[in-house]
Amino acid sequence: DSGVTQTPKHLITATGQRVTLRCSPRSGDLSVYWYQQSLDQGLQFLIQYYNGEERAKGNILERFSAQQFPDLHSELNLSSLELGDSALYFCASSVSGGGGEKLFFGSGTQLSVL
């Protein structure tokens, strides 16, 4: 158990809908990362937050947004969903978000868009 909690584990929805994925980092970790793993795109880094502030941005679509709250949990919002958004979405956390830090991954949220 990595200590990172992601909910829900599975999510099935329809095209055009909006969903929210939730991540609780390990106790004491200030930084949260979001990743997408799909069959056609592979593993992609989406975005990183540190202590509530956006720190790094990857291949995150404009339809997607994220935030980190004062209690350090993070949410990834996916809107106007398309079939191609079906993927496993991982959250990871680290102590300070510094370069090269060990990341602890959650078990992921499997999103299926039908």
Add this chain to the structure above:
Amino acid sequence: AQTVTQSQPEMSVQEAETVTLSCTYDTSESNYYLFWYKQPPSRQMILVIRQEAYKQQNATENRFSVNFQKAAKSFSLKISDSQLGDTAMYFCAFMNPGNQFYFGTGTSLTVIP
């Protein structure tokens, strides 16, 4: 943009033998980090080993070691004394100074009893 290439989609190794997984990357940065992550069938992502680009010494973690060739932009993973539990997908990853990650497409490793 940085790219990470894993040219071996699938590999297999006999239990107790040694196997090397290849990874090359492309970057204009001088300081960065490299990682190998393991994803077993449970789909949990687990850090295997990491290397800081400014360190010339190759990283080692028990049975796992890397061969880091900075000039060649190569970062291979050697697994010694392979165990059945090593069966997994292995991803090579690059992290730039801006904390952005780039992953390879993965190598599926099967350890044969």
